[in-house]
Amino acid sequence: MGRKKLAMKRIENPTARQVTYMKRKDGIIKKASELSILCDTDVGLIMFSPAGRLSTFATTGSRVEDIFLRFVDRPDELRGGPINHEEFLSRKLKELKYEAEMLEKIVM
Incomplete structure (x- = not known):
């Protein structure tokens, strides 16, 4: 069964927005890590959650x-x-x- 296509607009429900953020945050950090490894690049990523919490990612050794x-x-x-x-x-x-x-x- 395929996934349902999401409309790219703000999620109004705060709980659903936080859950979506947490799931997608892990995905973007994984992509940044893969890009760093595959292409031997330095990657830095800063994100703030809907609740205002800071998340950062930097390549290994940086x-x-x-x-x-x-x-x-x-x-x-x-x-x-x-x-x-x-x-x-x-x-x-x-x-x-x-x-x-x-x-x-x-x-x-």
């Missing part, structure tokens, strides 16, 4: 902050255009990277 900093540090023409509030974004990413490194030292 941090999502490092991948996004590499993106921000590229010239505009290689990045596809300018980023709004680039200085703020870069500063925040560096702060996150520093905090992650400190947490890693504390835990070890």
Whole structure:
């Protein structure tokens, strides 16, 4: 039996929306991992759930902050255009990277 085609529109029921998010989140993380392995690429992924919880994925041996900093540090023409509030974004990413490194030292 085939799957029913879903209309691409917002799911109004909050519970159904959260369940769909959780199922599809796992699928997109699996695809990102497969892309990284098959093509030997660095992949960084940031998602916020409907409830506002943060989920991140970074390829093995990388941090999502490092991948996004590499993106921000590229010239505009290689990045596809300018980023709004680039200085703020870069500063925040560096702060996150520093905090992650400190947490890693504390835990070890």
